[in-house]
Amino acid sequence: MPNRFVRKLRGFADLTQRDVKVLVEATSRARPYPAKFDLIREGDEPGPVIAVLAGWAFRYKILPSGTRQIMAFLMPGDACDLNIGLLAEMDHSIQTLTPATIAMVPRAEMVAILDSYPRIARAMYIAQLVDEGTLRAWIVSMGRRSSIERVAHLMCELFIRVHAIDGLSDEGLHLPMSQVMLADALGMTPVHINRVLKHLRDARALKMVRGAVTISDPSNLVRIAGFDENYLHRRLRTAA
């Protein structure tokens, strides 16, 4: 059974057995990392490609004022881009959110693979496009949605992404992050996030047990967020 990363790419292109074998080998040197561990720091020269095989991670940037902005959540199957020698250094950092197992593929090896296996290159490219769509949705949220819609929308997005990799537990989605984390992802204050969560809980859109947010049924969230249901269905269909 190939790992999550390979399974995801297989969903994007018709990979041959050989393609799969190459990918599995490339990601075979995976190792576990603790939570809150910086995998890549801003200013590092771009090193290996990382692929998340288990656990969550996130991209973030610390501003001169000391505030943090989270720009993306990475979950099993997601890879960080390659920055193929273009940029002199990373302009942001990547950190594990939970304990995670990460595969590091030396950049040269990944480049060689991309040059030799066009189907793999195609799949990586499509994964990139999907990520870009997520970034655009994030921008729309930050720019034009109210704080309540914004929170609800992120929850919807995470819900379908976890659903797509069969990661939902019996109770639905568990968010493995603190309110501070959510605040930094959505450009808000922890205090305000807390009030918004209370609002959403009162609206029966989510549950909070012992501080942790859980979402069993996203339908209320979808309504509140103005989440594009077609988009949801489309993604869920892809997952099926």
Next chain:
Amino acid sequence: MPNRFVRKLRGFADLTQRDVKVLVEATSRARPYPAKFDLIREGDEPGPVIAVLAGWAFRYKILPSGTRQIMAFLMPGDACDLNIGLLAEMDHSIQTLTPATIAMVPRAEMVAILDSYPRIARAMYIAQLVDEGTLRAWIVSMGRRSSIERVAHLMCELFIRVHAIDGLSDEGLHLPMSQVMLADALGMTPVHINRVLKHLRDARALKMVRGAVTISDPSNLVRIAGFDENYLHRRLRTAA
């Protein structure tokens, strides 16, 4: 002299003469469009790849509430992504900002090119990565920068991008857009944009002649925006 699109890609990978010839031919059927013309509308099924050869365009999305969010500005040399058959339909629209000349490459043709010419594929991939970096910077702005910093930061970004394609006039950067447009790009109100612009003008960070914003020297903007100077230099070096 190849068009802007080809020139840009050439900057990302060592294209052979044959690569260049293929690209030039693919983008030879360009035609002019007026300003404010929708090239692609949300809901369309993904059609041809578009490449901007002259003029500006932008990606945007209209929310159910009727508000608009602009997610990216496209300038000469930029291409829209391919959404290679993955998504059933576009989740946003693309419109010309100024009169523009646009090349439409049939999707099948572009896919064939990517499969047959790995260097072109590589260059397109890198262009994609650069765009993604821009999106991330946009998210950071929207999430954690004040309105003044946010406006200043966008100006810096546009300044270096135009500089990189030798598009600066003698007086510097002319922004071909209304304040409403800026507001929709930055998630603000036109009224507030107006006040921020006044502030920036008072701080001698930009000029406004007959309503149009002009930036001759971005150094004040860079300071106000907290714009990463290394990033600036890196990009300018690339341009040189």
Next chain:
DNA sequence: CGAAGGGTTGATCAATTTCAATCGCGGTGG
């Protein structure tokens, strides 16, 4: 000439942040 699209400004309103305090819980050292 009249209408429309920008731009500009003032006054008021509402959403968020900021500041401050308190609480609960898990872990740790004595």
Next chain:
DNA sequence: CCACCGCGATTGAAATTGATCAACCCTTCG
């Protein structure tokens, strides 16, 4: 075992930012 510490959650009140509402002023263009 227990006091203490620290992180995250929670709540209230004050301060601030940016949005909204409402005019009014240009310039352009049919």
